[in-house]
Amino acid sequence: MESEPNPQTMASDRASMSAFWEMVDAILGGAETMRAAGPIYLPKFENETTKDYEERRKTAPFTNIYADISRDLSAKPFSKQLVVGEGASQNIAGKIDDGKRSDGFVDNVDGRGNNLHVFAADSYKAGIDYGLDWILVDYPKATTDRALTQAEEVQRGLRPYWVHVRAKRVLAAYSDFVNGKEILVHVRLDETTTVRQDFEEKTFERVRVIDRLPIRGLDDVVTGYEPATWTIYEKQKVANSDREQWVAIEEGTYTIGVIPLVPFIPGDRIGTSFAVRPPLKDIAYAQVEEFQQESNLKAIKNLTAFPMLVGEGVQASDENGTKIVVPVGPRAVLLPGTNASGENATFKFIEPAATSLTFLEESLAKHRKQMRELGMQPLTETNITVITSANVSRKAGSVSESWAIKFQDMLEQCFVLTSMWLKEAPSAEALVHTDFTVDLDGASQLDSLLKAQAQGVLSKETVQSEFKRRGVVSDEFDPAVEKKRLEQDQLSAVPAIDPVTGLPVQPLTRPQKV
Template sequence: MSTTELGPNNRSGDYDIMEPYWRMVSDIVAGAKAMRAAKSGADNPYLPKFPNESDADYAYRVANAKFTNIYRDIIETLAAKPFTKEVALAEDAPDDFKKIAEDIDGAGNHLHTFAGRSFFAGINNAVDWIMVDYVKMRPGTTLADERSMNARPYWVHVEAPRVLAVYSARIGAKEELVHVRIAETGKARDGYGETITNRVRVYNREPIVDTDGAVINYAPATFEVYEQKTSSASSGAKTSSWDLVDQGPISIGVIPMVPFIAGRRIEGTWQFVPPMQDAAYLQIEHFQQETNLKSIKEQACFPMLAGNGVAPVLEDGKAKAVPIGPKSVLYAPPNGEGEHGEWQFIEPNAESLKFLAADVEATEQQLRELGRQPLTAKTGNITVTTAAFAGDKANSVIQAWALNLKDALENAWALTAKWLGQSEGPTVVVDTDFDVGLSDEKDPDNLLKMRERGDLSGQTLGEEFKRRGILSVEWDYDEEVKRITEEIPGEPNEADGPPMEDAA
């Protein structure tokens, strides 16, 4: 089967709106090489060409652009906060789930590692996706065969730029996915080379309509996999088609995809307001400022030589280049009227360099402040609050993201449970206590004062300091009391002998 015109790789309108932002943050995270190599037509979209700037000068400026990646440092710092403690299943989780959590993606990665990657990508792209799949079995495979082949559900991390289209609908009281298209690129060894294959996976639930044509429900989910094929015509022209290479039902009946949302979803769409977009745009401005300062500093190292009242030496009708250096001699002969020319260097004003450097520093400070805001800003941006953590409160933006991650992971476990024929998935433990005390530098002093007044016990004080990272995570109150007791000088016993002054 092949498709014409709009193929399975067609992108939704929501995707087209989000894609420029995803491309920008992808370039930023990738670093200096990607930022310099980015193209929009013939120009770099992050370093616009100056008016009247020659192509050679512009190419040199872009190739040598300076890029300090503050944005990536911010995202990595924020994304690490919930992972100082292991993301794990609750103690009462069934052993089957705990075993899967040890190798959640079939590639040897623990649930903690998988969750960390999803959290980083979600903050960066505003949304991230988890696909819960099952090892495909041939028809007629028995349960014993499945066990011998270690057939089980596994998770696939799908970053937002790969999800070409998402459509959802209200089914009963719940919003559910009814159509998803995912770009999949495969790489296979071909002798001593390799072959790249472009595929698109399509999940779909056909609408069920009544006699009046109104949608009353949706059919169980199915999947199709299309592969791009290229063929050559007799004229030498190449044509491309998408051929159906696999298809079938999804036995659990639903599309096995779960979103982790860190941005603010625009109602009625699958578009998002990225949580870090201000920081991303400011990083671009910082990139431009740093590059401009570097260019001006380079020009200041090679000031322009001006010859006032000096006629240029012509060679083939063009002014001959003037030699500059310690072994060069420049002449300014008199003009016959007793006057002579002079040579002088024209250099940029040092004050302008100081101003530009201060401007770069101010932008960097502003960028880091934007990166700190998710740790301190209050929010209620929680997509779904389940009974498992109804008592939790999000005191900061990043805590809300951590709770959203917990919700997404538990939804993915619910799909995993469906694949295993179980009624419900386990509870996931995600640390949200990481920002305690960050918004108040006097917090430790206040705790000490409470201890002095007798409002806190020594054990509670130690535990609060442990929460704030002042004490090691290995700190133990009982062990500490024991050590303190051992340090208290005691009365000498008979085995120690008489005091030194008595012995004398």
């Protein structure tokens, strides 16, 4: 008997990423999740008892350098407010009436009150950590069988919204090239959900399947694809049986025709699949190594920190053959007595050499330094050409800047889909901060700019624009307004002239007491 189709089946490229994504989840979860993973990331020593290993595992220290590096790199594009360009429509950017600005789509992109800056920062960090992230540009399903007019949609408060889809939720994604452009043709999303039922909760396993059926021409050649449709499947028990099956519980059509899902891939994509090389992959593996070294160092410290008591010529058991337990500690008194030969027994302490501790501590410190250096590499200046979806080449000053440029391109693709839902021409340009090179060594650069102006190499206006670029002055800084202020300051600094004497009028001063 053939097995029934299972929409929960993972594509091979998705399955190949599972182990790495689980490792990143454990690292970002901190000491608790790394310890819970057990021998996956903290191997058991040879001949180590289960009891000793469990004690070592439960108390293993964990210094999360990866999380620091990831957080710092992910924050770079958002050190300045993420906004849209001036050409964005009123639906996207909001509008101004009587001097008051009303909210637009960018003020609540996900329907949960998160603005564009907050929503995008979450997606960008996920892409840096996992190497892949997705945004679904969805639209509420109409409650009527007929298509609503735009006025009816506005009246009902229907609007597009963005959904952050973690890479782990995308069970499968397949694409094809049509007229030189890559499009998604089949996607399966894990939409398992937990709902409240009275005072309890119930979890439903669900998968959303999004399809575009091929249009075939002569010789069965694919010439295009039908508009996108979606179906939600739910795993349900078959009546009077222990067997389960997937049942379609809801379906519909994306009226904009395409699959409104956009990937963000900061790292390298492997071929045309959606398997990727995450940008921080080496640092993630180095973090696991750090965890193991730090745990080993603590274990060896425990073994070498306490001296061992040795009894020479001391009977191990009494006259009845009972094993003698020797107390150790400041409140204990040892009476060695004599051995069988009549010689005095002795006690002494021996302490293991701690030279290995120095080696391990130095090795751990060196490893942590190397991790920090790896984390700085994406910020170092280089020369990278980034190709966007519009086939426009852009230069990036560093690897991290190339990530931000790719992210900006992804956001603009999302705005195109949003405009399609709004039935208007695409207009929004995402203004993502990508100029990271000015953030490094800022003090020396400012000094060089001032010297260049003093030597006549650069104009005052150029230096002012560079100061604005580096965040020394606010984004509202206006060179024309500043010029008027400087002229006013100069006028107020010139003393008034006495018309009779022709001499500068000295400011009045209070007489000094003698």
